Amino acid sequence: MAMKVELRELNRAYRIGDQVIEAVRDVSLSIDAGEFAAIIGHSGSGKSTLLSMIGGLARPTSGTVLIEDVDIWARDDAFRSDFRNARIGFVFQFASLIPTLNAVENVALPRNFGKGGNRAQDEEEAIMLLERVGLGERLFSYPSELSGGQQRRVAIARALINSPALLLADEPTGDLDEETEAEVMELLLSSCRKTHAAFLMVTHNRAIAEGADHVFRLKGGALQ
């Protein structure tokens, strides 16, 4: 079955007191396996909210998210969390590593949710991924001992360890210098190409967006 992400009239409203903020309005789109799609738009346009709904982290007010034909918001929390863990990699906008775990343990973490994990093998794969993101020398460092860019690379390795069918990334290179940004982008794109994953990324970088198969521009929560 071909991997496909399909959004149908997705909406999300936030209520603060008696004010309603329509963060995402009637978004419909689809992305195929192996495609790279960029989401662009000004701050507050709904990019992070949209990604969270696709990633199974924030429930839509209405609408449907289909991933590999699974209607993720029609299923219960246990199913959704297993599905997310097995099929979706998520690189968050802000630091998201567990401070009490070293780099290898952070990267191997999504493996512990699966059944019949083999700790030695999981750690070996985590080490391979950390070497690929250029952190072979910092395997056992804790997040507080790493720079922001290094922490981001650990988070990318963690998102890739289960070879997700869908990779979601929220401005994953926003705080990196230009050279590191280019390296991290190449890593993300080549990893997705290798596993034929769909890759959906929020970015402010025009050059990156120009290289995408689709560019979705959000304004006031709606696609332009």
Ligand SMILES: Nc1ncnc2c1ncn2[C@@H]1O[C@H](COP(=O)(O)OP(=O)(O)O)[C@@H](O)[C@H]1O
């Ligand atoms: N938890 C929340 N509660 C209330 N409003 C929120 C919340 N999260 C986001 N918003 C609002 O929703 C809109 C979209 O936010 P967001 O998705 O974070 O945009 P972006 O990622 O494009 O900057 C903004 O107006 C923001 O203030």
Ligand SMILES: [Mg+2]
């Ligand atoms: Mg955001």
